[in-house]
Amino acid sequence: MASKPHPPLMKKHSQTDLISRLKSRKILGVGGEDDDGEVHRSKISQMLGNEMKFAVREPIGLRVWILFSAVGFTVMAVMALVFPNQLYEVVFEEELSMTSISVRLYGGALLSLALIMWNGLYTAEKIIIQWTLLSEACYFAVQFLVTSITLIEIGILPNAAMLLLLSRVLFLVVTMAYYYHLGRKPKKI
Numbered sequence: 001m002a003s004k005p006h007p008p009l010m011k012k013h014s015q016t017d018l019i020s021r022l023k024s025r026k027i028l029g030v031g032g033e034d035d036d037g038e039v040h041r042s043k044i045s046q047m048l049g050n051e052m053k054f055a056v057r058e059p060i061g062l063r064v065w066i067l068f069s070a071v072g073f074t075v076m077a078v079m080a081l082v083f084p085n086q087l088y089e090v091v092f093e094e095e096l097s098m099t100s101i102s103v104r105l106y107g108g109a110l111l112s113l114a115l116i117m118w119n120g121l122y123t124a125e126k127i128i129i130q131w132t133l134l135s136e137a138c139y140f141a142v143q144f145l146v147t148s149i150t151l152i153e154i155g156i157l158p159n160a161a162m163l164l165l166l167s168r169v170l171f172l173v174v175t176m177a178y179y180y181h182l183g184r185k186p187k188k189i
Helices: 018-028 044-046 062-082 084-092 102-119 125-152 157-185
Strands: none
Touching: 062 084, 062 102, 062 125, 062 157, 084 102, 102 125, 125 157
């Protein structure tokens, strides 16, 4: 049996043949969108992941707000640890009749939150910044509730305590606005 000679091979130029090029890219899994809508330029970027996915588009003033919070928490913590009686007198306009250990414990908790704020200031990871803002928002909400209940139990409404309550509501709103804005998915262009 004589074997038939094979026809000459025709070279296909995939660079000029768009359909062939599209099929090749589809088989390789390159150029398509993944679940997050990201378009991969190469198989390597698909395997290693896209670093841009983790980049944070920060709202304007976020770092300033976290710095302001970190400094505020640190100052209040030091005041509560060093001058517990005076801090209580300023807010509630009466002397601290019990031991000052509760105010000092409050200062210790504030110092812990201040460390979280300082860490949030220097990180670039979105999730850490979100948890920092959420911790701050929880603090403001709890402090608002505790101060309100304490004022109702005491039966007085000093100006300093009212100013504290209003500032906590304002700080809670600003912190939640940053938290919400940071958690939104960026619009695809």
